[in-house]
Amino acid sequence: xxxxFFQKFNEKVPLTSEEQxxxxxxxxxxxxxxxxxxxxxxxxxxAIAFVEKGALRAYTVDESSNEHIIQFAIEGWTISDLYSxxxxxxxxxxxxxxxxxxxxxxxxxxxxxLLRTQPKYETFIxxxxxxxxxxxxxxxxxxxSLPAEERYTCFTETYPDIAQRVPQHMIASYMGLTPExxxxxxxxMADRR
Amino acid sequence: MKTMQTIAIIGASGNMGAAISKxxxxxxYRLLLCANxxxxxxxxxxxxxxxxxxxxxxxxxxxxxxxxxxxxIIAAVPFAAEREVAAKIKxxxxxxxxxSIANPLNDTYNGLVxxxxxxxxxxxxxxxxxxxxxxxxNTTFAADFATPVIDGKQADxxxxxxxAEALQTVSEVVSTxxxxxxxxxxxxxxxxxxxxxxxxxxxxxKYDYNWLAxxxxxxx
Numbered sequence: 476x477x478x479x480f481f482q483k484f485n486e487k488v489p490l491t492s493e494e495q496x497x498x499x500x501x502x503x504x505x506x507x508x509x510x511x512x513x514x515x516x517x518x519x520x521x522a523i524a525f526v527e528k529g530a531l532r533a534y535t536v537d538e539s540s541n542e543h544i545i546q547f548a549i550e551g552w553t554i555s556d557l558y559s560x561x562x563x564x565x566x567x568x569x570x571x572x573x574x575x576x577x578x579x580x581x582x583x584x585x586x587x588x589l590l591r592t593q594p595k596y597e598t599f600i601x602x603x604x605x606x607x608x609x610x611x612x613x614x615x616x617x618x619x620s621l622p623a624e625e626r627y628t629c630f631t632e633t634y635p636d637i638a639q640r641v642p643q644h645m646i647a648s649y650m651g652l653t654p655e656x657x658x659x660x661x662x663x664m665a666d667r668r
Numbered sequence: 669m670k671t672m673q674t675i676a677i678i679g680a681s682g683n684m685g686a687a688i689s690k691x692x693x694x695x696x697y698r699l700l701l702c703a704n705x706x707x708x709x710x711x712x713x714x715x716x717x718x719x720x721x722x723x724x725x726x727x728x729x730x731x732x733x734x735x736x737x738x739x740x741i742i743a744a745v746p747f748a749a750e751r752e753v754a755a756k757i758k759x760x761x762x763x764x765x766x767x768s769i770a771n772p773l774n775d776t777y778n779g780l781v782x783x784x785x786x787x788x789x790x791x792x793x794x795x796x797x798x799x800x801x802x803x804x805x806n807t808t809f810a811a812d813f814a815t816p817v818i819d820g821k822q823a824d825x826x827x828x829x830x831x832a833e834a835l836q837t838v839s840e841v842v843s844t845x846x847x848x849x850x851x852x853x854x855x856x857x858x859x860x861x862x863x864x865x866x867x868x869x870x871x872x873x874k875y876d877y878n879w880l881a882x883x884x885x886x887x888x
Binding site: 476499500501502503504505506507508511512513514515517518580582584585 | 670671672698733736737739759760762763764797798833
């Protein structure tokens with residue numbers, strides 16, 4: 476239920492079994508079925524979700540009802556609307572499950588309490604958010620500076636698991652391409668091989 | 669848009685469990701009805717689907733699976749069964765709202781089996797130390813759920829618990845069920861609420877209210 480969470484935690488900051496039990500008391504185990512929402516736009520994001528199993532996405536919907544995927548999350552990743560989580564303002568993201576999922580949720584109240592009582596949790600969260608920030612910078616750089624083909628190659632090389640598990644039209648949305656453009660890019664690449 | 673919350677009702681084939689489940693079918697909830705006898709709980713789910721075609725409802729025979737998926741767990745079981753249920757769901761109920769509806773009545777309905785300084789809800793909290801136990805739905809009879817407005821007055825439903833956010837969430841659940849929610853205080857108030865229902869049961873038997881009666885606080 477919390478295996479991967481504590482595996483990742485221990486990789487970054489080793490915990491004693493006592494500390495692990497203390498932290499576990501604040502975690503919420505949650506199963507989500509495919510297509511079920513964890514969060515909908517307009518609602519306050521109450522938890523950071525760590526993915527033990529399955530795949531989720533965060534996306535926004537524009538005025539023309541087009542979905543724009545902000546982030547995917549598979550095993551070992553976290554997903555949330557961090558702005559809403561930290562400020563209590565309504566979320567701008569929707570988060571739903573692309574596959575049946577098992578999550579470990581850290582609610583805002585649990586987060587605050589853990590920050591106050593567990594210095595190792597603070598270190599873990601800092602490393603987690605730093606990692607996510609770097610990933611976001613890279614994604615931004617790739618999106619604004621690389622041509623479509625290189626962008627796609629970069630994505631499949633960085634995240635081979637996601638590329639295999641997620642439908643192509645969602646990958647297109649994530650990269651800011653139309654599904655048709657992505658399909659042409661993939662065909663061009665396949666023709667060259 | 670409000671994210672749909674999942675509610676697991678353990679003991680959904682019983683009188684109270686079925687009544688609660690039916691009353692919540694009109695809300696923005698995904699209901700997981702569970703009981704040991706799957707066929708009985710399936711019948712309740714079918715009934716809900718026919719009266720509320722838009723309801724999201726499912727019957728399960730596993731309280732652990734249902735509670736793992738749930739945001740809110742309703743332990744719609746008698747006091748004597750709370751220990752067994754708690755042992756099963758302990759891990760998956762971590763940090764979740766668990767509603768205790770039980771009234772720990774003795775066999776002759778003239779007293780409670782719990783000690784004067786505790787309650788069914790507080791005992792459940794001891795068994796589930798990391799859950800947010802909330803007392804609710806214990807001062808209402810099963811028939812009240814179909815008729816929450818009695819003699820022209822909407823019955824009050826009292827809630828007790830220690831977590832402000834959880835109390836707010838459960839107040840919304842109680843409103844959806846059709847009652848007027850009143851937060852009575854922290855979980856230690858549960859003993860009073862359980863004794864209130866003992867009195868109502870005794871009055872019901874004495875004055876033959878036909879199990880359709882409730883509490884209403886009159887105030888300015």
